[in-house]
Amino acid sequence: MAEGKILDIAHISFLDMIKVMITMGGAANAKGTLIRNALATADKIKEVDYGSFEDFLSAIEDSTNPITQVEGKASHQGDFVFGLAKCPFGPSISNYTGVFEKLPEGYADFTTEFNKPSNVTDKYRVGEGAGVSPFCSVHQPMRSAIADKIKINGKNIEIFQLGCKSGAGKKGFAEKWIAESGVAKEVVDKVLDNHMCCYYIKIVD
Amino acid sequence: MAEKMKKILIVDDEEDMIWSLKNNLNHEKLQVDILTASSGEEALEILKNTPVDLIITDIKMSGISGLELLIEVKNRYQQTGVIVMTAYPSPEFKSEALSKGSLHFIEKPFDINNLRKVVRHALREDNLFKGTVAGVELSDIIQINCLSRTTTALKVKTSNQEGIIYFLEGKIVHAVCGDLHGDDAFFKILAFNGGTLESMKITEAPNNTIKSSFEALLIEGARRMDEKNSSEENDSFNPDALEIKNAPSTTSGKKNNKNKEAAKENLKTDNIDKEAIMNSLQDLLTEFTNIPGVNTACLVGRDGFLLDSIALSGIDTEMIGAIASSGFGASESMGNQLGKGAMSMTMIEYANGPVMFSPIGNDAFLVIVADKESNLGMIRLKIKKHASAIATTAAI
Numbered sequence: 001m002a003e004g005k006i007l008d009i010a011h012i013s014f015l016d017m018i019k020v021m022i023t024m025g026g027a028a029n030a031k032g033t034l035i036r037n038a039l040a041t042a043d044k045i046k047e048v049d050y051g052s053f054e055d056f057l058s059a060i061e062d063s064t065n066p067i068t069q070v071e072g073k074a075s076h077q078g079d080f081v082f083g084l085a086k087c088p089f090g091p092s093i094s095n096y097t098g099v100f101e102k103l104p105e106g107y108a109d110f111t112t113e114f115n116k117p118s119n120v121t122d123k124y125r126v127g128e129g130a131g132v133s134p135f136c137s138v139h140q141p142m143r144s145a146i147a148d149k150i151k152i153n154g155k156n157i158e159i160f161q162l163g164c165k166s167g168a169g170k171k172g173f174a175e176k177w178i179a180e181s182g183v184a185k186e187v188v189d190k191v192l193d194n195h196m197c198c199y200y201i202k203i204v205d
Numbered sequence: 206m207a208e209k210m211k212k213i214l215i216v217d218d219e220e221d222m223i224w225s226l227k228n229n230l231n232h233e234k235l236q237v238d239i240l241t242a243s244s245g246e247e248a249l250e251i252l253k254n255t256p257v258d259l260i261i262t263d264i265k266m267s268g269i270s271g272l273e274l275l276i277e278v279k280n281r282y283q284q285t286g287v288i289v290m291t292a293y294p295s296p297e298f299k300s301e302a303l304s305k306g307s308l309h310f311i312e313k314p315f316d317i318n319n320l321r322k323v324v325r326h327a328l329r330e331d332n333l334f335k336g337t338v339a340g341v342e343l344s345d346i347i348q349i350n351c352l353s354r355t356t357t358a359l360k361v362k363t364s365n366q367e368g369i370i371y372f373l374e375g376k377i378v379h380a381v382c383g384d385l386h387g388d389d390a391f392f393k394i395l396a397f398n399g400g401t402l403e404s405m406k407i408t409e410a411p412n413n414t415i416k417s418s419f420e421a422l423l424i425e426g427a428r429r430m431d432e433k434n435s436s437e438e439n440d441s442f443n444p445d446a447l448e449i450k451n452a453p454s455t456t457s458g459k460k461n462n463k464n465k466e467a468a469k470e471n472l473k474t475d476n477i478d479k480e481a482i483m484n485s486l487q488d489l490l491t492e493f494t495n496i497p498g499v500n501t502a503c504l505v506g507r508d509g510f511l512l513d514s515i516a517l518s519g520i521d522t523e524m525i526g527a528i529a530s531s532g533f534g535a536s537e538s539m540g541n542q543l544g545k546g547a548m549s550m551t552m553i554e555y556a557n558g559p560v561m562f563s564p565i566g567n568d569a570f571l572v573i574v575a576d577k578e579s580n581l582g583m584i585r586l587k588i589k590k591h592a593s594a595i596a597t598t599a600a601i
């Protein structure tokens with residue numbers, strides 16, 4: 001007997017809820033709501049101070065790093081550039097598109113809205129072209145806000161979202177953050193060949 | 206080289222007031238050359254020979270009233286600012302006293318420090334009057350007439366329309382415009398697109414067709430103007446396109462096409478100047494919180510993140526922004542679903558007062574939280590007046 005596709009109702013509900021939010025209050029409002037949720041989640045993370053950058057990397061390996069706990073293990077590509085092999089929303093998207101073939105209406109508008117310059121995306125150095133789906137508006141600000149809770153040898157860190165890749169393989173680049181971080185776009189492009197997400201960590205003096 | 210001292214002309218038929226201002230206005234932060242006149246006529250004589258930067262005038266005087274003096278000054282001495290004093294208390298007037306528009310109001314009795322503040326503002330170089338009728342709105346004139354309890358007939362004339370509003374002791378009692386009479390005529394006049402103003406002395410009105418208060422009339426007038434085609438909104442009542450003349454006086458300003466063109470240009474400049482004065486969002490938001498009963502004014506991004514705010518202590522403006530964006534977004538979405546076009550303004554009335562929303566630019570909106578006694582018309586007028594300046598200042 002052929003096995004049918006199994007819906008994960010948690011995933012489906014979440015994705016449909018985003019669609020409802022877009023319809024009811026517009027893409028900008030939906031974006032703001034998701035970002036606020038992400039920031040509220042990040043706010044629950046306890047502050048941590050790693051003695052060195054190596055300690056920070058070790059915490060990724062043993063999954064005790066707060067960033068790792070929300071997105072999985074990222075790998076250091078050198079010069080403080082990181083690549084994340086799996087999008088944390090990948091399973092949700094796969095589950096939805098596996099049943100309904102394509103994502104709900106309004107998602108493209110939402111993604112465009114996230115990439116527009118705004119105070120909040122400036123503050124967390126996200127968006128600006130690095131958004132490839134609505135889920136980036138949750139993931140990217142949450143990671144940056146969690147980074148605000150992390151110190152390395154007593155120094156604050158900042159995350160610059162450099163790029164992201166959709167499930168279909170389309171790459172999005174945040175030209176603004178690439179320029180500000182000083183990382184070459186070619187490096188970002190190369191990292192995205194094998195990863196879904198690329199970001200840079202700056203240790204603030 | 207020492208900076209030339211600014212000249213202020215104080216006009217009041219109360220000697221005590223003149224004496225008091227002459228002796229107390231100058232202060233550590235304000236040094237001006239003070240001239241005085243005990244009547245509007247004397248003030249005009251002084252102005253013939255002496256350039257004056259600012260006039261502080263009582264509104265109710267025998268002979269030429271403060272309003273008539275204002276009109277004459279606007280016609281002949283465009284660079285001269287005017288502060289109008291009134292002895293008739295009104296919450297709306299009080300809020301206007303703090304207004305940073307080109308007309309300034311102050312209510313008697315006043316705190317001399319407040320007057321100094323208004324004077325300092327009015328004397329700022331970038332706040333000089335540059336248009337024939339810079340900043341004088343028809344609604345301003347109507348309010349002045351009402352609050353100063355004036356008896357007059359105000360004729361408003363455009364190239365193809367004419368209307369007259371009659372005031373008896375400050376009450377709007379009658380209006381006529383073409384075949385229309387009463388409220389309808391009043392609203393039609395209020396919606397004129399530019400024109401000239403003429404203040405005529407009367408002792409009684411030909412009819413008594415209007416019963417509503419001037420506040421109610423202005424509120425309704427603002428509402429009706431809102432409903433006009435949004436693309437014409439800026440032109441529907443362009444206060445800066447008005448010219449003022451003072452019939453039956455023989456000294457009314459000469460008008461010709463050249464003057465009109467110059468006035469238009471000046472008025473464009475004046476608009477920019479007025480916006481430049483509002484050099485911060487805080488200044489602009491204060492315009493709203495100065496309205497009695499308004500306790501919170503927030504500028505919120507459409508994503509619900511706060512851009513700036515003024516609020517009573519204890520009010521979580523971040524939360525207001527987040528929740529208001531849902532309300533704003535929902536209202537806008539409903540308009541879209543119903544094919545109603547772009548949203549211009551919305552209000553939700555609660556038991557303890559209204560919350561008003563208005564889009565600002567493409568990416569933000571204004572939230573005004575008020576008490577139930579607040580003057581909604583004033584809020585609406587201020588929104589219309591300052592929306593573009595807020596958008597410009599906030600770069601949205």
